[in-house]
Amino acid sequence: MKILVFGKDGQLGKAFQEELGVRTSKLLAKPVVQYVGSTECDVANEEVLTQLLNHFQPQLIINASAYTAVDKAETESDLAFAINARAPEIMAQYAADHDATFLHYSTDYVFNGEKYGYYLEDDLRNPLGVYGKSKATGEETIARVFASTRSNGQYAIFRTSWVYGDGGNFIRTILRLAKEREELKIINDQFGAPTSADWLAQVSLNLALDEHAHLRRFRSGIYHAVPAGETTWHGLACLAVQAALDAGVTLRTHPSAIKPILAVEYPLPAPRPMNSRMSTDKLHQVFAGWGDMSKLEQLNQPWDKAVRPYVANLAKDGLI
Template identity: 60%
Template sequence: MNVLVFGAAGQLGKAFHVLLREHKNLNVLYVTRTECDLGDPEAIARVLKQSQAKLIINAAAYTAVDKAETETESAYAVNASAPELMAKYATQHDATFLHYSTDYVFDGSKSDFYLEDDVCNPLGVYGKSKRAGEVAIQKAFEKSKLGQYAILRTSWVYGDGGNFIRTILRLAKERKELKVINDQYGVPTHANWLACISLELCLDSDSQIKTFPSGIYHAVPSGEITWYGLACQVIDSAIEAGETLKLKPEAIQPILATDYPLPASRPQNSRMGTQKLRTVLAAKNLNDSSSYNETAQISAFPDWRKMVQKYVKDLSAK
């Protein structure tokens, strides 16, 4: 079966590299930003036609949250127009489409965990462009009886590439004090875990497509934390792993988001409930004994701390 992965050089794209290479009967085409400009509809169409993919994974996105405020056209081209073209191709060729969205489609005013059908009210251009991509995909599939799709909303992704955790570790070797925002809540999500859960949803152990209810799913591990709490956990984990740091956990100062103004507003509450995805995966695993990967069973929605601890330990060992 042919598989196409956009955003192959990103953290999520690299995670799919690791997982999909285990399957000899998959013909996977990985596409990077330099190989396909997602702002160019003709380039996207060429790659889609070349791939003849039955599984299309869009792990690419315009993620420069602050730059998006001035680079509006680029943000919408990559986050809305490009996914729409991919979705339309999937509906025309009876393919499965996996797309990734964000907690930034919400304004963060809800006091509880967000559900998939909660009202979206993005605060900035980045969130608005990602929401536009969601709507475009939904409309494309509403007009066709072919294909299936999953829009997986996630948050605070880290993996093989630049991210908050790596930044904290770098600063901890350079500074003795650090200020980190403590009134924005979310869930750190390991890219490898996200890719694994994604494939659990759509592939069986024979690398064949599994059917699932098309729609939006929230895909994050269990738990919640603030950026400040995550920074403290990262430093604690690094010290446990034997790292020599200038920065100690007690030297991290919690601050309010208003004390660190940025061009684009961020949602204060990015917590997302995952019961919908858990329920669908549980149903699939009951009906299919040949689950894609035993590490991605429905029980594997671990607390984010376990994965962050292991991630930091692995980084320290390199």
């Protein structure tokens, strides 16, 4: 089998390299995996993207590439839509035409954040900014391609939130600021679930592949993929700083010096959803139907369980 992973230099792309390496290391019949980043394939270039797909002929396409500069998207809408909507459409069309499996990643930003409680997969999309609109369009085009093509292919769109991993992210920014400042002011009225890129890659492959790295059959559609529980940016900042202190890192800021503020006190070019909580019941039902308790246990992992070792590893590697 051939697996093509886009976005190899991003947090999720790096997580897939690690996870696929672990899963295939002991297999006698290993899949052929190609990882591509922007230098190997500019996904905004339709001709180059199409040529790569036709040349490599993958049975599994994992699109971990994305335009994620939320504020810059307000002035770079053409690029945001090219990467987040048109490129996934081309990948989906290839997968549908060639009976392949397509994994794609979307975001809580497709919602306006005004719902009380947890969002479901079929809740109305109503994005606030260009970034969210480009990701919502990507979702719609993927579904439309598969619906309009007679195909044995399948797709999963994983909606997630607040991703962190090997790269720049909120946690690393907070820890950098905590070394520089004695006090921080962090938003405390936006709610969501911080999601480890490693965790997300593992959950994704749990759906797509069996223990022999063969493709599973699953129902195509959108799946919310976030750890259990919820917090705010303020809550995440406090936990990250405390975890760094517990790991022996010297900081100027302590959790008690992280002041909660309202989102209106920290205006940004692009609006953010106030509520990013998403139900994962749909994915639970799939894993429960397979009777795989280990996959259910991983899906039920509390959001904070992965944050502490993540920060400890940053400290160990001298990255704080």
